[in-house]
Structures are given as structure tokens and as C-alpha cells.
Amino acid sequence: xxxxxxxxxxxxxxxxxxxxxxxxxxxxxxxxxxxxxxxxxxxxxxxxxxxxxxxxxxxxxxxxxxxxx
Numbered sequence: 001x002x003x004x005x006x007x008x009x010x011x012x013x014x015x016x017x018x019x020x021x022x023x024x025x026x027x028x029x030x031x032x033x034x035x036x037x038x039x040x041x042x043x044x045x046x047x048x049x050x051x052x053x054x055x056x057x058x059x060x061x062x063x064x065x066x067x068x069x
Contacts, residue, residue: 039065
């Protein structure tokens with residue numbers, strides 16, 4: 001005999017898990033794009049203010065991020 005309540009519960013759980021995985025994937029893509037934009041901005045700042053305080057701070061931030069990889 002089939003326990004319909006248990007079957008429906010597993011089906012709902014599976015669908016919710018699938019939806020959460022899709023949401024997590026989309027958030028990871030968004031964070032990756034944001035990180036790429038931030039690194040580009042830091043590299044631009046470092047290039048435009050070579051030898052200046054802002055360029056130094058940008059280079060320090062770039063080095064810190066690259067150490068995380």
C-alpha cells in the first residue's frame with residue numbers, strides 16, 4: 001500500500017531543494033560578476049594613481065584578494 005502523504009512530502013521536499021539550488025547558483029553568478037567588476041575598478045584606480053595614496057590602497061586590496069584564492 002502506498003503512503004501518499006509520505007510520497008507527496010518527498011516530492012515537495014525535492015522540488016524545494018531544486019529551487020534552492022537554482023537560487024544559490026544565481027547568487028553565486030551574481031557575486032562572481034560583482035567581484036570581477038570590483039577587481040577591474042581596483043586595477044583601474046591602481047593604474048591611474050600610480051605612486052599615489054589611492055593607487056597604493058588599491059594595490060594592497062588587490063594583493064589581499066589574490067591571497068584569498
